[in-house]
Amino acid sequence: MTVQEICQRAAAVAPEIGQLRSELKDAALHAMADALESRAAYLAEANAEDVERARSEQATNTIIDRLTLTEGRISSMAQGLRAVADQPDPVGELVTGWRQPNGLVIERVRVPLGVVAVIYEARPNVTADVAALCLKSGNACVLRGSSIALSSNRAIVDVLRGAIQSKGVPEDALQLVPDADRSSAIGLMQAKGLIDLLVPRGGAALIRSIEENATVPYIIDGDGNCHVYVDGSADPAMATSIVLNAKTQRPSVCNAAESLVVHEEIADKWLPGVLDELAAKGVEVRGDERVRQLWPDALEATEEDWRTEYLDLKIAVKVVDSLDAAIGHVNTYGTSNAEAIVTQDISAARRFASEVDSGSVFVNCSTRFSDGGEFGFGAEIGISTQKLHARGPMGLRELTTTKFVVWGDGQTRE
Amino acid sequence: MTVQEICQRAAAVAPEIGQLRSELKDAALHAMADALESRAAYLAEANAEDVERARSEQATNTIIDRLTLTEGRISSMAQGLRAVADQPDPVGELVTGWRQPNGLVIERVRVPLGVVAVIYEARPNVTADVAALCLKSGNACVLRGSSIALSSNRAIVDVLRGAIQSKGVPEDALQLVPDADRSSAIGLMQAKGLIDLLVPRGGAALIRSIEENATVPYIIDGDGNCHVYVDGSADPAMATSIVLNAKTQRPSVCNAAESLVVHEEIADKWLPGVLDELAAKGVEVRGDERVRQLWPDALEATEEDWRTEYLDLKIAVKVVDSLDAAIGHVNTYGTSNAEAIVTQDISAARRFASEVDSGSVFVNCSTRFSDGGEFGFGAEIGISTQKLHARGPMGLRELTTTKFVVWGDGQTRE
Numbered sequence: 001m002t003v004q005e006i007c008q009r010a011a012a013v014a015p016e017i018g019q020l021r022s023e024l025k026d027a028a029l030h031a032m033a034d035a036l037e038s039r040a041a042y043l044a045e046a047n048a049e050d051v052e053r054a055r056s057e058q059a060t061n062t063i064i065d066r067l068t069l070t071e072g073r074i075s076s077m078a079q080g081l082r083a084v085a086d087q088p089d090p091v092g093e094l095v096t097g098w099r100q101p102n103g104l105v106i107e108r109v110r111v112p113l114g115v116v117a118v119i120y121e122a123r124p125n126v127t128a129d130v131a132a133l134c135l136k137s138g139n140a141c142v143l144r145g146s147s148i149a150l151s152s153n154r155a156i157v158d159v160l161r162g163a164i165q166s167k168g169v170p171e172d173a174l175q176l177v178p179d180a181d182r183s184s185a186i187g188l189m190q191a192k193g194l195i196d197l198l199v200p201r202g203g204a205a206l207i208r209s210i211e212e213n214a215t216v217p218y219i220i221d222g223d224g225n226c227h228v229y230v231d232g233s234a235d236p237a238m239a240t241s242i243v244l245n246a247k248t249q250r251p252s253v254c255n256a257a258e259s260l261v262v263h264e265e266i267a268d269k270w271l272p273g274v275l276d277e278l279a280a281k282g283v284e285v286r287g288d289e290r291v292r293q294l295w296p297d298a299l300e301a302t303e304e305d306w307r308t309e310y311l312d313l314k315i316a317v318k319v320v321d322s323l324d325a326a327i328g329h330v331n332t333y334g335t336s337n338a339e340a341i342v343t344q345d346i347s348a349a350r351r352f353a354s355e356v357d358s359g360s361v362f363v364n365c366s367t368r369f370s371d372g373g374e375f376g377f378g379a380e381i382g383i384s385t386q387k388l389h390a391r392g393p394m395g396l397r398e399l400t401t402t403k404f405v406v407w408g409d410g411q412t413r414e
Numbered sequence: 415m416t417v418q419e420i421c422q423r424a425a426a427v428a429p430e431i432g433q434l435r436s437e438l439k440d441a442a443l444h445a446m447a448d449a450l451e452s453r454a455a456y457l458a459e460a461n462a463e464d465v466e467r468a469r470s471e472q473a474t475n476t477i478i479d480r481l482t483l484t485e486g487r488i489s490s491m492a493q494g495l496r497a498v499a500d501q502p503d504p505v506g507e508l509v510t511g512w513r514q515p516n517g518l519v520i521e522r523v524r525v526p527l528g529v530v531a532v533i534y535e536a537r538p539n540v541t542a543d544v545a546a547l548c549l550k551s552g553n554a555c556v557l558r559g560s561s562i563a564l565s566s567n568r569a570i571v572d573v574l575r576g577a578i579q580s581k582g583v584p585e586d587a588l589q590l591v592p593d594a595d596r597s598s599a600i601g602l603m604q605a606k607g608l609i610d611l612l613v614p615r616g617g618a619a620l621i622r623s624i625e626e627n628a629t630v631p632y633i634i635d636g637d638g639n640c641h642v643y644v645d646g647s648a649d650p651a652m653a654t655s656i657v658l659n660a661k662t663q664r665p666s667v668c669n670a671a672e673s674l675v676v677h678e679e680i681a682d683k684w685l686p687g688v689l690d691e692l693a694a695k696g697v698e699v700r701g702d703e704r705v706r707q708l709w710p711d712a713l714e715a716t717e718e719d720w721r722t723e724y725l726d727l728k729i730a731v732k733v734v735d736s737l738d739a740a741i742g743h744v745n746t747y748g749t750s751n752a753e754a755i756v757t758q759d760i761s762a763a764r765r766f767a768s769e770v771d772s773g774s775v776f777v778n779c780s781t782r783f784s785d786g787g788e789f790g791f792g793a794e795i796g797i798s799t800q801k802l803h804a805r806g807p808m809g810l811r812e813l814t815t816t817k818f819v820v821w822g823d824g825q826t827r828e
């Protein structure tokens with residue numbers, strides 16, 4: 001089947017999927033979870049093929065670790081599906097409603113988008129997560145994972161399609177693009193009229209390709225050049241704990257902090273200590289002039305450092321003389337993913353929350369909470385760094401649109 | 415100034431506009447309204463230049479009528495601004511909020527987009543409407559009207575900028591592109607990083623140009639191939655009144671009906687009468703085989719007729735044998751703008767409302783209500799025929815996005 005035909009199959013069943021009752025969707029999600037567990041041996045076998053191929057292609061240990069499906073990970077996937085079943089159904093939500101002076105009753109009702117396509121390069125568990133979120137939100141889905149996980153993804157989708165079919169949900173609701181080459185990605189990007197939303201989960205190259213090629217609607221799940229700003233009034237121990245967490249707990253992800261901005265009032269007494277602790281955890285520190293005076297081991301930070309999403313154990317550090325300067329720096333270099341302030345000053349907190357232009361602003365907590373799971377969305381389809389339709393972590397709601405339903409008793413317009 | 419420089423000026427003041435309090439924005443809107451009225455003579459003079467040029471260029475009477483600013487129309491523009499001031503401020507709305515198990519309090523807050531640009535070809539009053547909606551929603555705006563109204567638009571923007579300046583709102587919040595040529599439209603479409611939303615209000619050529627050229631985010635305000643479906647159970651008098659209103663009250667607009675779909679149960683006794691009435695109002699009827707048997711004056715409807723947005727006194731009529739066939743026809747040929755059902759059968763109403771894929775579905779009322787003003791939005795920025803971000807009539811809310819603000823007391827991620 002061509003990518004076009006795959007999308008046509010999804011589009012053909014989308015209206016039926018959009019009308020399914022919550023109880024049926026939840027039963028299908030539980031059947032999907034049960035099937036993953038009961039067919040763990042089949043999944044492990046398919047996964048072994050991917051792992052073997054990856055090894056023969058000299059993949060790094062990190063990649064092989066991410067790729068490998070253990071029994072524990074299969075069980076986690078199943079639990080993820082059950083968590084999505086536990087979420088409230090967004091479809092049918094009466095978002096708002098009112099009565100007009102002429103007696104018309106206007107309802108704004110949440111409805112599915114139709115067909116959601118996701119291009120991803122990550123671990124095989126994304127396949128199950130995305131399938132679950134799309135089904136729960138009443139959408140058919142088209143999945144296009146990475147070639148390195150192709151056998152695993154085929155097996156997972158095979159099991160999941162069987163499971164939904166067993167509950168009477170058409171298996172065509174769940175499509176996997178069988179070729180993970182560049183042309184299949186372009187095919188999805190240009191399946192205009194068949195795909196209602198494309199979510200590209202990947203790096204800068206994928207986003208550039210989307211911007212150049214896509215004719216279908218898409219949402220950019222972009223970079224995270226995230227900052228922690230430590231205000232003059234910050235609790236020093238809290239500031240240290242948040243900075244260490246944001247930078248080092250998992251440096252390779254988009255909501256990890258890349259820059260630390262410190263108010264001069266607290267810099268002298270607090271900054272050297274936290275930089276010692278960061279260095280002790282293997283973090284390379286790059287600082288401006290004032291940072292290097294306080295902590296001479298810091299390398300010199302260049303303009304390039306303020307702009308860079310390291311995704312690594314590196315941090316760029318700047319001392320500022322005001323909240324305005326901090327907000328200005330964050331708005332200049334941030335990528336609208338996650339920005340944090342540590343402060344005890346309510347005015348500073350309110351101004352930072354209001355004036356920083358970002359999908360999520362964190363007051364006295366780590367940027368690492370910019371995540372659908374941490375927000376309570378069950379699983380996440382991605383983090384939007386754009387402003388239209390969705391912004392910040394995306395859950396089930398972001399896989400829907402709304403429709404106005406207007407009830408009258410014969411009204412016409414004068 | 416180049417289009418790029420104009421957009422830069424708007425972007426430079428956008429953060430300040432986004433932070434304005436409602437009371438200041440409303441005072442500025444009232445000052446704008448007052449200024450339009452007190453400077454009516456100045457506006458009329460500028461408008462006379464446009465009208466004279468239009469006449470010398472052999473514009474039609476319809477176009478000249480739309481272009482002409484009378485004292486009454488200037489007063490209506492002013493009233494439109496006051497109506498926008500009366501709307502609730504969308505900025506700062508707490509859309510939703512909850513507490514996570516770890517104590518984090520997550521708020522989803524409504525915030526402005528930043529810079530909104532609108533390309534339009536309509537009457538000069540759109541200039542004032544769009545300026546008002548953008549200011550109220552906390553956005554800077556860049557307006558690009560049609561060349562035929564350029565002197566009028568310059569005068570209106572001149573008056574409005576003076577009025578907001580008098581209240582302490584920076585006049586750069588309101589920008590008019592001084593050249594209404596094709597290159598200025600392309601310039602706006604490609605002002606990436608400066609424009610947060612572009613709304614093209616115009617015909618198919620403009621939409622095609624947007625799809626081909628735009629690198630900024632946009633919302634399609636598209637066609638309206640709208641249907642009225644008259645169910646077997648419909649009240650015949652109500653059905654007649656709604657069909658006549660939807661087709662003939664103002665046939666040139668996007669929410670006018672273009673097709674009539676009739677259940678066979680009611681066709682024999684009801685259809686000939688309504689077609690007589692339509693014909694008496696000058697409507698040309700094109701029908702399928704069954705329609706032409708019942709009403710032989712009908713021309714033969716072709717596949718092309720089902721697809722055509724006439725925007726004229728023409729209607730395509732089809733008889734169907736089931737609700738399913740009606741929904742299928744509407745979903746095949748409709749353009750997701752406005753679709754109506756006339757029925758006394760609650761099951762048919764619920765199924766039509768649920769299964770028709772459209773921005774607005776009207777039960778027992780006219781498609782002509784698909785309009786921001788009729789929905790109570792004060793004025794409208796357009797009607798979205800897409801699914802992402804906004805769908806159906808767009809008001810102030812659709813000129814905003816949201817931001818998550820997460821309040822903690824030292825939480826870090828495990």
